[in-house]
Amino acid sequence: MAKNHGALPEALKVGTNELELVIFKMYNKLPDGNIELYSYGVNVAKVREIIPIPPLTKVPAMRDYSETFAEVHGEIIPIVNLAKWLKFDSVYNMEIRPKVVILEMLGTTVGMIVNDVE
Secondary structure (H helix, E strand, C coil): CCCCCCCCCHHHCCCCCCCCEEEEEEEEECCCCCEEEEEEEEEHHHEEEEEECCCCEECCCCCHHHCEEEEECCEEEEEEEHHHHCCCCCCCCCCCCCEEEEEEECCEEEEEEECEEC
16 A cells, blocks of 8 residues: 655655755864865755754763763763864864754764854
8 A cells, every 4th residue: 555645845755856965064274274164965864953062071992083972862972073083173263163963874873063054
């Protein structure tokens, strides 16, 4: 028996050839002082939420880029510092307001610290 998918948004129907992305930005400070901007996208279906950086709990003996955990809505999740993973030199600027993008993929939940989100 076929299911009625009439209530689905047009972008989620099969065969529409559409994709919705959450675009986030990362900044890299170059040795000469210039700043590089990188924009990345992730399928909106993988994004659970975008939040301000919560209180982070440091954990010893973890990789440099994945050094913390955070409690988000009663769930403890690992937080990856994307700038460290990309080996970017951090940019410290009052106009940059880092956020955490909470992703759910293949039954795994992880947070990524990014510089900005569109």
